Amino acid sequence: MTATTRPARGASAYTEPDDTPTRPLDERGLLVSEAGTSPARTWADVIDELLALHNLADDWDGQGAEAPHPALVHVAITLAQSLRGSGQPPADFAIAGVNGTVILEWHGPAGYREVEATAPDRAEGRLVRPGSEVAEVFTLVRRS
Amino acid sequence: MKAETDLITDDEWLLRLVWEDRVTDRVPTISPNAFEPRKGEIDGISFYRRACLNDPADALTPFAADKRSRYAIVQLPVSLLAALGLSVRPAPIAAVPGHVVVPEINSTDYAANKARFTPIKLRLAEVASGQILHRPRGTTSD
Numbered sequence: 001m002t003a004t005t006r007p008a009r010g011a012s013a014y015t016e017p018d019d020t021p022t023r024p025l026d027e028r029g030l031l032v033s034e035a036g037t038s039p040a041r042t043w044a045d046v047i048d049e050l051l052a053l054h055n056l057a058d059d060w061d062g063q064g065a066e067a068p069h070p071a072l073v074h075v076a077i078t079l080a081q082s083l084r085g086s087g088q089p090p091a092d093f094a095i096a097g098v099n100g101t102v103i104l105e106w107h108g109p110a111g112y113r114e115v116e117a118t119a120p121d122r123a124e125g126r127l128v129r130p131g132s133e134v135a136e137v138f139t140l141v142r143r144s
Numbered sequence: 145m146k147a148e149t150d151l152i153t154d155d156e157w158l159l160r161l162v163w164e165d166r167v168t169d170r171v172p173t174i175s176p177n178a179f180e181p182r183k184g185e186i187d188g189i190s191f192y193r194r195a196c197l198n199d200p201a202d203a204l205t206p207f208a209a210d211k212r213s214r215y216a217i218v219q220l221p222v223s224l225l226a227a228l229g230l231s232v233r234p235a236p237i238a239a240v241p242g243h244v245v246v247p248e249i250n251s252t253d254y255a256a257n258k259a260r261f262t263p264i265k266l267r268l269a270e271v272a273s274g275q276i277l278h279r280p281r282g283t284t285s286d
Contacts, residue, residue, distance in 0.1 A: 041170065049165075061163045062211035064182055093175045095165045098182045099251075107172045112266050114176070116258075126262045135262035 041092065043084035046104070049094040050077045056096055066100035075117035076102040079140070115140065146195040148241045152232050154223045158191035158244065159203050160272065162216040164280035173273035174218060176265035181251040187235065188245035194219060196242025200277045206239040213281040218272035228264055 053076075056067045076094070084090070093105040102117040111129040118124050125138040146156075166175035181189045192203040200219070204212040222232055225246060235245045254261055 061214075062207045064184055065163075066183070092170070092172060093166070093168070093177070095175060095177060097177060098180050099255075103177055105175060105177070112176065112262075114262065124258070126259050128263050128266050133263045135259035137259045 041090050043080060043090045046080050046090045046094045047077060047084075050080060050102065053096050053102060060096070061098065063098075065096070065098040068096045068100055068102050071120040072100070072102045072117040075120060075123060075142070076104060078142070079115065079117070079123060080104065145198070146193065146242075148193065148196050148234065148236055148243075150195075152193065152222060152234070152244065154221075154226060156222045157194040157219040157275075158222060158225070158232065159194050159197070159200050159277070160189075160191050160218050160220060161203060162218055162272070164214045164216065164282070167216040167276070167280060171273075172269065173276065174216075174269045176262070176269040178218075178272065179249065179265045179268045181249055181254045183251050183255075185245075185251045188233070188247040188250045190235075191220075191232070191244050191246065192240060193242035193244060197240070203240055206237075215278075216276060216280050217278035219275045219277055220268060220271055224268075224271055228267060230264070 050073055053068050053073045054070060058067045059065065060067060080091070080094070089106070091104040092107050093103070095103050095105075097103050097116060104115045106113045109130070111127055111132070113125065113127045115123050115125045121142040123140040125140060127136040127138070128134070129136070160178065162174060162178040166178040167173065179189060192200075194200060197203060200217045203217060204215055207215070225232060230246050230248050232244050233247055235243050237243045249261060249264070
């Protein structure tokens with residue numbers, strides 16, 4: 001399986017870095033809006049879950065998982081607020097990765113998307129379209 | 145019951161412990177990131193052979209009581225892993241019989257190219273969503 005790189009749209013506080021096809025992110029774009037989500041879930045739920053990640057300590061799962069760095073939680077919250085503001089559906093999962101990152105996931109008819117906050121100004125995205133065995137990759141960099 | 149020294153066969157089921165925030169009552173039920181390797185899992189992510197346990201919950205034995213109740217247990221067929229090009233290798237531990245690892249999903253390779261593993265994690269989660277044996281306390285059952 002291989003990875004490809006594609007633009008990501010829909011997160012107005014974020015843009016793509018210079019090493020990928022560059023353009024401002026479109027408020028009406030489709031970072032996630034094709035994906036669909038549970039109608040009962042709201043962005044407030046997502047942001048509450050992200051805020052709760054600040055309470056995690058190292059080994060929060062009893063198997064040695066790292067606590068997420070507060071700066072990465074902040075990245076995820078900022079991204080969530082930006083997506084909420086642009087009318088995108090809420091993430092299906094908002095979780096701490098086991099290695100100190102923060103991950104948002106969307107599942108739906110257009111595929112599976114995950115965005116992982118990996119640095120204080122950056123998030124990595126991966127998209128798997130239905131039936132595909134390849135993940136498309138995108139990077140979001142916070143506008144200064 | 146099988147001994148953990150018995151060969152692993154394609155008709156067996158493997159148990160995976162899934163932290164509570166990776167399990168929902170919605171669809172999708174299981175997060176693909178339930179299969180993310182930890183930095184220390186250089187030999188691959190952990191599973192337990194169901195055939196080696198009296199009860200799937202025995203896989204929770206090594207955890208402190210306050211952690212045990214926060215895990216779900218899902219099962220996946222060995223044949224699924226084989227179909228995805230994954231192997232299963234015995235990795236005995238003292239606390240629980242039947243501990244195995246999937247060497248292809250290891251922390252080193254994962255960190256080097258997460259995208260390569262995304263479709264694999266997704267497929268494992270899709271199947272696991274229909275194979276939940278035990279839910280964390282505080283969530284509803286199917």
